[in-house]
Amino acid sequence: MKTSLLAVTLSIIMCLGARADLKWEQTSIELHPAANDKQAIGHFKYENTGKTPVHFKSVHASCGCTTAQTQKDIVPPGDKGEITATFNIGDRTGTQIKTVTVETDEAPNQKTVLTLKAEIPQQLEVTPNFVFWKQGDKPDSKTINVKVGKDFTVKHIKVTSSTPDFQTKVEEAGSGQFKIDVKPQDTNKVSASMLTIQPEDSQKVFYATARITNAPAAPVAPGGPTAPARPSAPTGQTH
Amino acid sequence: MKFLLVRQAAIIAALALLPAAGEAIYFRDKISWRSSIAPGEMVTVDQAGGWGDTAIWVDARPDDEFASDHVPGAISLNEDRWNELLPQFLAGWSPGKKVIVYCSSLSCNASREVAHRLRKEAQLSDVFVLEGGWEAWVKKNR
Numbered sequence: 001m002k003t004s005l006l007a008v009t010l011s012i013i014m015c016l017g018a019r020a021d022l023k024w025e026q027t028s029i030e031l032h033p034a035a036n037d038k039q040a041i042g043h044f045k046y047e048n049t050g051k052t053p054v055h056f057k058s059v060h061a062s063c064g065c066t067t068a069q070t071q072k073d074i075v076p077p078g079d080k081g082e083i084t085a086t087f088n089i090g091d092r093t094g095t096q097i098k099t100v101t102v103e104t105d106e107a108p109n110q111k112t113v114l115t116l117k118a119e120i121p122q123q124l125e126v127t128p129n130f131v132f133w134k135q136g137d138k139p140d141s142k143t144i145n146v147k148v149g150k151d152f153t154v155k156h157i158k159v160t161s162s163t164p165d166f167q168t169k170v171e172e173a174g175s176g177q178f179k180i181d182v183k184p185q186d187t188n189k190v191s192a193s194m195l196t197i198q199p200e201d202s203q204k205v206f207y208a209t210a211r212i213t214n215a216p217a218a219p220v221a222p223g224g225p226t227a228p229a230r231p232s233a234p235t236g237q238t239h
Numbered sequence: 240m241k242f243l244l245v246r247q248a249a250i251i252a253a254l255a256l257l258p259a260a261g262e263a264i265y266f267r268d269k270i271s272w273r274s275s276i277a278p279g280e281m282v283t284v285d286q287a288g289g290w291g292d293t294a295i296w297v298d299a300r301p302d303d304e305f306a307s308d309h310v311p312g313a314i315s316l317n318e319d320r321w322n323e324l325l326p327q328f329l330a331g332w333s334p335g336k337k338v339i340v341y342c343s344s345l346s347c348n349a350s351r352e353v354a355h356r357l358r359k360e361a362q363l364s365d366v367f368v369l370e371g372g373w374e375a376w377v378k379k380n381r
Binding site: 062063064065088090091092126127128129130132134192194206207209211213214 | 300301304317318319320321322323325326329330332333334343346347348349352359360361362363
């Protein structure tokens, strides 16, 4: 009995000793940015409740779209601070989970993973955002479905084609849904058009692409894909 | 005495195992932040290399990393500028072409996200994620 009691006491002491001195208020934050927000920022607050200073060895974000900043490199005992994680939303949609790994010199919990979850609202969901016909195909119309996001109200949408090669017709399908019928004038020549979809009373613009592609060449190997010319690198890369 | 010490050590080890087991069970679905992807949608550098000109390479890394270096002929398509870059990618895509998406390394997630959006939003098939990403390609080709 004595032995068991000693074992329990020792293990409790070991567990307590193993606990990190750097206490995090929370290691997971959920953010709900607005539709036009460019960034979502999370503040991960901490406090050094131990008796020795804690050094930050590294702070590393899981994605190039997220940056993380420490206020200080050394946290003295009793001191508080925060790590600011900034998630650049860009053109991302839906649920985004980004992590920041913080490494300190305190054993054994040297690594802490901070999680930033952001729900990016989407005014319109356009599916598919690409319709195509092969050269020589019958020029039948194809449908693009547009669904209004749950937190938005859109009664009408306006669709314009960047070229007259494609005609578009919008149909309200009810329950916050629209159907865009896209029809090529003909499919004899290769062409492409950018379709601009704009909700009524909104500055936000959504895009879809319509294309007449080259007829695919003969397969190069059994079961293998065809091999049209390699596309050139995109223009406009300035970085 | 020796027996007692061994027993004590065993009890301590067992007690230490309890919270670890509990954590493993509690966080079993919460460890990974990566998008799930079917094994058949992954491709190795060797496999992708064998596809030659029948594949389009897509660089899902940020603009600065793409500008620094990339797989020859790769098209930049990242989620920072998705709306702007997607039409450029689609202008070069042809039916029947395989699409190989890569990001920085084994641990990055951008290629999975881009591949997912190409399948879901543009409804393209034959979209693959390069195992090991740019790092693996460099190791094999440079």
